[in-house]
Amino acid sequence: MNVSSMSAVELLEIIKYLDSELKKSIPENFVMYLDSIKDSSYDFEIDKNIPLFENEFLEETIEVLKKLFPDL
């Protein structure tokens, strides 16, 4: 799965907060891969004061999440 460097930042931010059950679906080496390609100059944080769906993500981030969680 190829991921852009900006999307990697967003995915790492999301994965950080995933419920422990959901986290089990993420391969460990995938997190390492995201970490290795992330764009360190891209500053991204989830706004925790609004529901997750009201946060703005790159479309690519959502596409990758859908691949990671095909059953949701």
Place this chain on the structure above:
Amino acid sequence: MTFKELKEIIEQDQNKETIILPISIPTKDEIQIISILYDCCIPCDDIKSVNDVYDVIKVYQLNPELFEKPYYLRVLLNSFDEETVDIINQLDDNVFVEIMISNNLDMEKMNLLFKLSHVNLQFACYGWMDIDMIHELVRKFTFSDDSSPVVIINRIDSNTYEKIVELCKRIKNIRFRIEIKDAESLQNLDSIIPYIPEDEILIVVDDNLFNEKYPKNARELIVQNTSVQNSSNKKLNIQFRDIKYDSFEQLYDLEKNIELIKSHIPSDASELDIITYVTLFMINYFKYDYDMYEKSKANQDTEDINLTQFISRGEGVCRHFAGFTKYILDSLGIECEKLDSSDDSLMDNDFEGHSFNLVTIEGKQYFIDNTWIVERMQRGMIHSLAESSDFLTSNETFGHDDYKDIISQFQCENYDRQEINDSTNRVIEWNSNYVIHAQSLRDLFKKYALKIKKSVAERIEDAIPRRK
């Protein structure tokens, strides 16, 4: 109270012939005899026909002069015949008969119904029937000008408004009630509102409609952030989980706010920890509104709870605290009841009304009164939940002697105070938690799916560069 007085009360309630269409179809014939006075059903498990019902009536000697209490008979029928009609016609006039037909009505059944001559008759059909049949039934079962049939609409498609217009043309004083059970009906609701003759419309929303696990859920509307419009300026009374709202926006706002509160709860949290978390949240967020209490007391006013306003104001009285506790714990899968002293069955004669909760943890029941916990913690009268005689307490330890009539109806236990201390210590670490649950991801995917469904023009508009 004499039977005659009770009968008059009941007749007042029963004088509206009701036609209900269409709702769920039961799987088998069911017959119940219901005592109005005690609001309980006499079990009739072995009954196979209305003949058997009549036997039960004999066994229970439903003679109002003997019992000084009325009964009414509820007959749920998938099929009925001449014999059924004969028996119902033979019933004493003191027995109220409510016939509920659970499947679709055809002309043959209609003709049988027309042979009913029992005086105290109420009719409901849970199946589909066409407008001609409704018209005929209303003609048959409407005995006075005051009788206005009620049609319950529980599936709304793009043609429903035509049926409403037709019914209004043909049936005088027809009334409507709307029950929303699926997302499609909710989305089509606005198309029928202008055609409903009443200025104030009751809309009952299924308790599960916004639950992600419910197959016909309408979370998409919350995610879309577009409320059901009320372009006709009619007053909507929206009832959801026993609480009333003035608009769907209020309902969506409440669901969003509840999600924010839930976003700190890990999925493996214990029931005790969740209850502790909710109470600690309420201590930090809400205040008791003494002005509202005084006004309610002076006016004997117990206006409906509106939890959206309770959250936005951050203040309320006991019914808000208890209502909020039930709402959020229900949504977190924890069994919770709201106990209300103003309920007639729980009324004691000489104390002010109050509301609190009963929660079940691993099959055991406990009292919880978040109103008093919040008040006592904020005033410094107690310093921890373990100290509180209102948090997860038993009949003996619960801090309210004045609600004995309510309390004595339950067998509650006292939760181990050390475990409550341990729970508090775990929960206060959750503030650093922000947990993305499966439902949050599903909502995100829905929002994305809606976004890519947008028209080209909308997508162009979205892409116009602008300052963020």
